Amino acid sequence: MSQPVLEVRNLTIALPPGADRARAVEGVSFCAAAHEIVCLVGESGSGKSVIAHAAMGLLPKTLKAVAGEILLQGENILGASDQRLRELRCTRMSMIFQEPMTALNPVMRCGEQIDEVLRMHTSLAPQARRAKVVDILKQVHLPEPGRMLASYPHQLSGGQRQRIMIAIALVLDPVLLIADEPTTALDVTTQAQILLLIKEIQRVHGTGVLFITHDFGVVAEIAHRVAVLRAGELVELNAAGDLLSNPQHEYTRMLIGSVPSITPRHRDAPADAPVVLRTRALTKTYAASGWLHRRAAVSAAADVSLEIRRGQTLGIVGESGSGKSTVARCITRLIDPSAGEILLGGVDIASMPAGKLRQLRRHIQIVFQDPYRSLNPRRRIGDSVIEGPMNYGLPRAEAMTRAKRLMELVRLDPNSLERYPHQFSGGQRQRICIARALAMEPDLLIADEAVSALDVSVQAQVLALLDEIRDRLNLAMLFITHDLRVAAQVCDHVAVMSRGRLVEYGPASAVFANPQHEYTRALFAAAPGRSWEFGSGNTLM
């Protein structure tokens, strides 16, 4: 192995007093050589981003490195002055971030933002700078460099913005690139392209890459070596192939085992179960009509026809903007559909007035994506759980009894009903939201990206819980997700959506084994880590 470009030795970073643990990072040592991609993997709060920021000299003042050193080609970053750090950034080390929209300056043209780096760090003439900027845009495969240079960040797509970020990071050919979850905010097909690009550029330039991620699929795609972090400590460091196929540490085994397999799980669902909900040609159009001129209408969902049967799970899979959440919100009537029918037990609720609809709302309940915003922070969770039943006239005492029973069902302590949401972790809050939905004794439970914000180990637990609940209560479930692996594990039927339309709809086993539509095929091809069979030790039943 060649000389390491980045060497982290016994790094220890203290958290401010009052935090949940004393050290953000404790005694972590690893190195990254030129031509090498090292992945730092861990769940939220494992300290992976803290290490990345420390390596860039970007630690907030409240976090102090109390021991160890970070060597960039032998030079200690932790002791470097602000001026020295400024000289090193972009010239020797660069960083790309999760959200390119906020990492780019929204009021500066992209070309100027790349050019700024050159102006700060080199004494090139404007002509030479311009040539270099165009050259780097070609390297990151952005079409029409002229138009890209003149565009503001909001005029580009997420993937294009991330390419601009990569161009800024690599224009001065640094020896080290730190990528902090660079594809997490992107759609799966875009993610696949960006991962390819990082691999390609890294190979051409011989850059050492420190890649932060929580996704083992991404690890399988890109990593040469992997460092697994848990609560600030390095638990395992190994070559990617060895680590994925033969994890040594129990925690690594648990993490890899929690990644859902992309092969659908076979489940015998009764095919002739009664239909709980059926949509016919459901359409939602946002017509932005001005006073003086009509603007073009935006079609968020068009002609969506689905049916969900008792005891079965229908998954709607799609990328952002595909209209999958619009369908879910139309079905719950959080937004009003523009056309089509929503038949709940034979009654059309698509255009039912609010007063009449109120009696039917209890049949359809929804669990949202963000566990931190789904519960009113100023209410005890008990009050949140019993709110629905009490709305329909159940006395408080009975509602509380039901809430206690549900807390047991979702594996939480029934005595914790007196607490406030902030005293629970994300996974626990999501369980509370499930309990709140079940308190209404619904026929249809909608999970709108309900496990997307959770760490992979917690995600596996919540998925198992949802599966169990559906079977025990014989619920119909509508599962909205962007994650094919999750869909493969929980869905009996899958509907793939793209640009507001259903492009493919059928039994999960058939869709996954033999996708018909070209978009579905592209989606599957882009799923990271497809070549690895994850989830062999799966905890799902």
Next chain:
Amino acid sequence: MQPSAVPAEAAVARINGGVWRALRRNWSVMTGGSVLALLVLIALAAPWLGTVDPTLFDPASRDLLPGAIGEITTLEGETIAHRFLMGSDGFGRDVYSRVIYGTRVSLIVGVAVALVSLIFGVSCGLAAGYIRWLDGVLMRVMDGVMAIPGILIAIALVALWKASLFTVIVAIAIPDIPRVTRLVRSLVLSLREEPYVEAAVSLGTRTLHIMFGHILPNTMAPLIVQGTFTCAAAILVEAILSFLGVGLPTDVPTWGNIMAEGRVQFNDFPHNVFFPGAFLALTVLAINMLGDGLRDTLDPRMSKRI
């Protein structure tokens, strides 16, 4: 997964206790709050602080300097010796007594205006933010109110009705209502998109209960902060109105009235303006400090600290 081992009661006590502890640690809250508490105490205990009836006058004791001893005639016609701690004015009234009693007026006006504008502003803001078809109408009315200068409304109202505490409070509160409305509306517009509000909708919760049970409690922190600033501004405006002669009747001791009457003699006897002015400045400073501190603790989004 097990919930963490903190007992439930202790945990609930912790979040309530946490806010109080944070407030007690805040230098600005403690200073502003203490000064304000002292002023409230002064207002309540005014008769027992060596004051005389603030309307009493004695021509023999006109234009005394602070600390001088003179005499003053009570309502019963009895003449007693009195030390004029802050001197006397051109009618021979005790400035100290008038300033101390003026504290009552200022604090009542400040608190009442804050309450009135919050009550009306919150109602309008909630309605405009949550009931979409009302939004356009209500907000255009508010824009209209905001387009009229506050002092002008006050002068018009005092001219229309008679000058009284009630008139002054209404006159100062009206221009503040649109400000509170705008604040509440903007908060409601973002809160109504929160998943917990959508969850309440799908739980069949009635609209009124969503507005007052789910949305309103979550606007409280910025509202308390806004209330303190409204209170401070109202005290200032009341003084301005009195000073211009369109506030409370001249026989009522308010800081503005005392300064207005002292203005003509300012070159010779500056104490008539200085003492009420100092009290006014101190009160407004204390309330603003309290508001700043509350904002830092209760509304961390607005704060510069983490």
